[in-house]
Amino acid sequence: MSDNDEIFWNLVDEFIQRANERCDDADPSMVSAALLQAAARFNAFTVAGASVDRKEFTEEIEPSLRYLTNQYRDLLRDNLEDYRENYKVYMRSDEDE
Template identity: 45%
Template sequence: MSDVLRDKQFWDMTDSFIQLANTHLNEVKPSRVSACALFAASRFNAFVITAASESKEQLIAEKRLRSLISSTNTKKCCARTWMSIWRATTSTAVNWQEMDRALSF
């Protein structure tokens, strides 16, 4: 059994957040409560990341690196998707191994 499953404090905190969310259900739709809970979690996680950074410069550098990695992964995904579509719809002879090498950013 994992430590999380045995961690009473973890589950008590989780239940307290759910109880708070449930108090809003009398006023708004569950989808709105869910959206607010997700937004609050993301804001809190941003705070946790910021608080863990040694300096503003380190935070900015890490943010730029994450953005670059995300952008590169998105480009790879899009390029491979279009390549797959092209493979399926064209009869043109193409060196696919060379194309794969070219897409290895």
């Protein structure tokens, strides 16, 4: 695993850990919605920050939307498939022990 891969997966784990902690005092669907909003806001910031000016940013809106929504769809599909294959492992309740 490269340094970048390790940094990436550590970040993913940190975000998931924080989301799981927030589920102690907020409904998981609200945590999920907040994560989506945060990702959308941060991605807009990233696209804007990579643009040299407002004109370039405006030109990048549609390609960025396509790229980011396709990425999300693919990642979500992969994770849903993973949960389908491992449902009994991931969703095991304390009653199963």
